[in-house]
Amino acid sequence: MQSIRNNVGVFLSFSSPTFIWLILFFIVPLGIVWLYSFGENVSLTEIETTWTLDNYRRMLEPEILKLMGRSVWLAFASTIICLLVGFPMALVIATASPNAKPWLLLLIMLPFWTNLLIRTYALLNILGTRGRLNDLLRWLYEQADALINTIGLGNLGLLGDGFTPLKMLGTPAGVIYGIVYVSLPFAILPIYSSLERMDKSLLEASMDLGGSQWQTAKNVLIPLAMPGVITAAIITFIPALGQFLTPDLLGRGQVDMIANVIERQFKRANDWPFGSAISLTLLYATFMLLAIRSFNDAARAKRASKR
Amino acid sequence: MSDPIVSIRNISKQFDSVLALDDVSIDIRPGEIFALLGPSGCGKSTLLRVISGFETPTSGELLLDGEDMTQLPPNKRPINMVFQSYAVFPHMNVETNVAYGLKMDKVPSDEIKTRVATALAQVHLEDFAKRMPDQLSGGQRQRVALARALVKKPRVLLLDEPLSALDAKLRDAMRLELVKLQETVGITFIIVTHDQAEAMAMADRIAVLESGKLRQVATPEELYSHPIDGFVADFIGNINSFAVSSWHADNGQISLTAEHLNTVVLAIDETPAFLLSEAPASDAVLAVRPEHVTVSLTQPDENHVSLRGTLGDVAYQGQHCIAEIRLDNGTSISAIIDNALAKSLPSALEQAPIWAFWQANNMLLLPRKVD
Numbered sequence: 001m002q003s004i005r006n007n008v009g010v011f012l013s014f015s016s017p018t019f020i021w022l023i024l025f026f027i028v029p030l031g032i033v034w035l036y037s038f039g040e041n042v043s044l045t046e047i048e049t050t051w052t053l054d055n056y057r058r059m060l061e062p063e064i065l066k067l068m069g070r071s072v073w074l075a076f077a078s079t080i081i082c083l084l085v086g087f088p089m090a091l092v093i094a095t096a097s098p099n100a101k102p103w104l105l106l107l108i109m110l111p112f113w114t115n116l117l118i119r120t121y122a123l124l125n126i127l128g129t130r131g132r133l134n135d136l137l138r139w140l141y142e143q144a145d146a147l148i149n150t151i152g153l154g155n156l157g158l159l160g161d162g163f164t165p166l167k168m169l170g171t172p173a174g175v176i177y178g179i180v181y182v183s184l185p186f187a188i189l190p191i192y193s194s195l196e197r198m199d200k201s202l203l204e205a206s207m208d209l210g211g212s213q214w215q216t217a218k219n220v221l222i223p224l225a226m227p228g229v230i231t232a233a234i235i236t237f238i239p240a241l242g243q244f245l246t247p248d249l250l251g252r253g254q255v256d257m258i259a260n261v262i263e264r265q266f267k268r269a270n271d272w273p274f275g276s277a278i279s280l281t282l283l284y285a286t287f288m289l290l291a292i293r294s295f296n297d298a299a300r301a302k303r304a305s306k307r
Numbered sequence: 308m309s310d311p312i313v314s315i316r317n318i319s320k321q322f323d324s325v326l327a328l329d330d331v332s333i334d335i336r337p338g339e340i341f342a343l344l345g346p347s348g349c350g351k352s353t354l355l356r357v358i359s360g361f362e363t364p365t366s367g368e369l370l371l372d373g374e375d376m377t378q379l380p381p382n383k384r385p386i387n388m389v390f391q392s393y394a395v396f397p398h399m400n401v402e403t404n405v406a407y408g409l410k411m412d413k414v415p416s417d418e419i420k421t422r423v424a425t426a427l428a429q430v431h432l433e434d435f436a437k438r439m440p441d442q443l444s445g446g447q448r449q450r451v452a453l454a455r456a457l458v459k460k461p462r463v464l465l466l467d468e469p470l471s472a473l474d475a476k477l478r479d480a481m482r483l484e485l486v487k488l489q490e491t492v493g494i495t496f497i498i499v500t501h502d503q504a505e506a507m508a509m510a511d512r513i514a515v516l517e518s519g520k521l522r523q524v525a526t527p528e529e530l531y532s533h534p535i536d537g538f539v540a541d542f543i544g545n546i547n548s549f550a551v552s553s554w555h556a557d558n559g560q561i562s563l564t565a566e567h568l569n570t571v572v573l574a575i576d577e578t579p580a581f582l583l584s585e586a587p588a589s590d591a592v593l594a595v596r597p598e599h600v601t602v603s604l605t606q607p608d609e610n611h612v613s614l615r616g617t618l619g620d621v622a623y624q625g626q627h628c629i630a631e632i633r634l635d636n637g638t639s640i641s642a643i644i645d646n647a648l649a650k651s652l653p654s655a656l657e658q659a660p661i662w663a664f665w666q667a668n669n670m671l672l673l674p675r676k677v678d
Contacts, residue, residue: 204361205394207381209408209455219407223398303439 037276047272055277064261064278071257074172074247075240078179079187082236083229085180086187090228091221093188094195105192108185116182120249123178127168127250134165170252178246183239187232194228195221234293238286258282310373312337312495313358313463318367320353320519327353328364329519335463340489340496342510344503346542350519351499352467358497359388359465371462382411387456388465391472393448395440401427401451402436408459426458429488446477457492466498470505482508503543507531515539537592537675544596547640551591551672554582563672565593567614567634571667581674590675599669600642602630602652603662613664614640618655632663 037056039049058064093104111119126132141163148159168174202224206216222229244259251257258278265275311334320328328350335341343351356362357369360381368377376384387408396404405426409419427433430450440448449469456464469485470478486509489496500506506513507527515522515530515538523535527543534540537548549565556578563571571593582591595612607613619631619639628649633639642663653659 199392199394201390201392201394202396204381205388205390205396205452205455206407206411207361208359208386208388209459210382210411211407212382212411215411220396 033276033279036273037280039273039276041271041273044270055273056281058274059277059281067256067258067261070172070255071241071259074175074179074255074257075237075243077172078176078183078240079233079237081176081180082183082187083191083233086184086232087191087225087229090188090191090195093192094198108188111185116245119181120178120245123181124169124249127174127177129165129167129169131168133168137166138163169250170254172255174250175243175247175255175257178250179240179243182243182246183236186239187236190231190235191225191228194225194231198224230293234289238289241286242282309337311335311370312372313497314370314373315354315358316368316370318354318357318364318369320350320357320362321365322353326519328357330367331516331519331521332367333514333521333524335495335497336512337495338493339511340486340498340509342506342513343497343499343516344506344513344542345501345516347501348518349516351501351516354516355388355465355467355497355499358463359386360384385459385462386465387459387461387463388467389449389452389456389469391467391469393445393452393472395443395448395451395455397440399440400436401432401438401440401443404440404451405455405458408455412459422458423454426454429457429491430454445472446481449473449481453488457488457494461494463495463497466496468499468501470500471502478505485509507543515542517542534671534673537594537673540594540671540673545641546594546596546671547600548592548594548673550675551593554591556582561672563591563593567636568593568612569609569614571612571670573667573670573672575672579672579674592673592675594671594673595665595669597629597641598643599665600640600663601665602632602642602644602648603664604652604659606662607664610666611664612667612670613662615660615662616640617658618652618661620655621649621652623649632661 035049036047038051039047040052042048093101096104141159145159168177202220203216206220211219242259243257244263247255247257247260262275262278265271265278313335315331315333318328318331319326331354343354345351353362357364360379364377368375396407402423405423406419409422427436430453432447432450432454435443435447440451443451470481473481482505498509510527512524512526513530514524517538523530523539530539530543534543540546549568551563551565554561554563559574561573561575561578565571614634616632616634619633622629627643627645630642630644630649631639632642640663652661
């Protein structure tokens, strides 16, 4: 590695395709968006960069703040659910027999082999008022109802007037369900890898010293898996914050997140400068999160290296 | 003799198709250093995990002070373990590590404080209480693991390959220190090791295991001078063995012929049972330790057992040399000779004939393997 870096010619010829690609298709478009965010519409199709801060000022409008707040809380709730569901799953995979492990990991990866749009339409089918989930609930209701009638308690009306289907689509619950569904693999994998790397004798040592299973999980397993959990939280939260498709389809336009607003600015509202400003604000927020993480890691590394 | 503190009774452990422990019974006495010795895969670690509670035996029972604890989970056993990897919690400092077991037992906090301080003093880590494990050397981490186990005042302390991860110099020092520590605290130590020198130097008694079976339990001296069979003799130090081809017992004496050797006559009280069994004579071996073998350029007198060969490699050991004597059929035996003699011998290149010889009464007559 070192020798490649020392030879400038080799280094350039190897790295230039990547650099050119990044500059052309990442830095330049991002720069354009950045310029737009300080611009104004002068005609239907023209934008002039006037270095106005109005676009950023408009971020403080109550409507936008409300949407920002909703995005944050939906992403946050989804992240928490992903961690709560993902941790036990990661633990099961990490402790599974060597034969079962690759299959379990494959099951986690399997959704990626299908297009996100198709998977989201499948969720529509499941979560709809007349969807499969409600079919299941209705079936359960009818069984319970029949049972109550059989044992002669039917006239007490314990189960209400009849089955009311659960409304999931167009509610925050449905959107969270969708985000969790999409993000769960990203939450499981980092936790799995931190559990997998853990020295199992640490858990045995805790039990050997008198710790119960629960105490061992609380005092040793979870603290040592924390780096993986934090990575999982970030890797879930950031994309969740920018979710577009899930709120669009599962939210039925009634649970918009910030990405839907951005989309609207670029399309129906034809207000590219404002859309650019929101996009960049989202990007800055993400950078801030990652920076906090890096500072945290650096501080930990510094503490560890102090001998 | 006092009652055993740990009684291992007819314990077997089956892993899928592998029988890791095969009907093992051992009594371990209070206050002794007991070593479980054997090559890797012999079942010694499985036995340790059965004693600590991390494995449940397929059959048999485990008694502590006469009480059955075969089904007791590890956190309910008054037994603690020093893991091979030390398993010091990386996210706790030295003090918190050592206090962990006491906190689990809900010991009052001022008592924890004094007991942790005592334990850290015992392993000479008083000045390291606030350090994190990644700021410690391997040897220091091991001391933390030791203190963490000892602070709970266990009935028995288990040590899994305690010296294997240390460098040679530190290993010798730690070996002595462990023995001294055991004398101070008086707790029974059970040590698992694959290193026979380590077991011999530290243990009061040693159990030799091989493929899940217990071969012999004895003091180090007894194991060395009276091994039960060829496997134990070869595992505990080196030994040169010769397959017996025929034998004749008469009048308190037995004369044997073995490959490469002239007739060996040994005084015996009675003919060993393994010779009388149906098995062919070649299942018996005559064996001699390298330190009893002398080397000379001239043929020794007939009072010695001798054989002729050529000098092979001579390995310099410091105080002495280990010489390899190659026999005609390509096999070789080893002899411990002094440095002056090694210098006077013709070099291996010359292929000059030399003689290796020893007293007949230094030979052991053993079954090849006891099952």
